[in-house]
Amino acid sequence: MKIVIIDYGAGNIQSIRFAIARLGYEAVLSHDPETIRSADKVIFPGVGEAASAMEKLRATGIDKLIPELRQPVLGICLGMQLMCASSEEGNTRGMGIFDVEIIKFTPEVKVPQIGWNSIYGLKTALFNGIREQEFMYLVHSYYAPVSEAAIALTDYGVKYASALHRDNFYGVQFHPEKSSSAGAVILRNFLEL
Template identity: 50%
Template sequence: MIAIIKYNAGNIQSVQNALTNLGYESVITDDHATILAAEKVIFPGVGEASSAMQYLKEKGLNEVLTAIKQPFLGICLGLQLMCKSSEEGSTECLGIFDTEVKQFPPTDKVPHMGWNNSTQLEGSLFLNINLEDSFYYVHSYFAEVCENTISVCDYIEPFSAALHKNNFYATQFHPEKSADIGMKLLKNFLKL
């Protein structure tokens, strides 16, 4: 069973639909025991950092998520909340990745919305995925490039398209909205 973290963020159902299409069973939950017993954990979301972190703390999920030992995938807001802090609402985050989340400078190109490819791809998450392949993005905040960066996207400035540390993986893009390439990445994660 795959646990999808419930924390009042948007876009969670589309992740569950993608897993169902790939033939995997999942449950959307904020139950500690269910999350800790799951084979894999996915932490997706679209929303605002400070209110999302407040919900995680109220439910005690901040401590549960940082203690997980099984493969864990953060998506979009999930990636941002796995960093040290976010400029969005001056939010202290989970601190799994040693990097800060910054806001893109305000221009007519923000939010970063649409398809984009990477200038770097590393590790098993990107097995059989090439630099020419594009993923779908929707975000106004980004994680700075750091030692945990395994994929870089260049939009206004280079940022972490994906991060990895131990059993923790995260993508700024939405694999569940990235057509066949996104499904390939989700399969790579589910096979870890």
């Protein structure tokens, strides 16, 4: 199986690569469109700020490539947010795969949300073997409101979508590569979709 992690200068790619290696698979880091297109599974990571990340994607044409992919694609953290219609962060236009507008947490909660929080309302095979209220590791200041695309929910001042799904596209706000054995189960589930 050919697994490609999209490499566009987003921070957490090595930790994802190591997490996949622990599952017995090898992942290739690439920003080459043909390599990405020919993958069986594509992981679209992200750590950082939405507007500058989107600029990097536009400069390479990856922003147009990702929505055209037909194999399973997993967006992680900022990767998931950039797959949405827009983000308040830097007033950024996203790829529009999910019809969701990413918004900032209100000042009533500590921003960013850093640490472990539970997920519930789990749907799709991505969460096979994961129990309701399982804890995942999160680091973010912006969130996806609950929508039809939501396949997992989390509470942090508000109820929000901590995972999204549409067609062959999945997105998770949490970091499965940093979420212990439960995160490893989710990565394996994605690779076995």
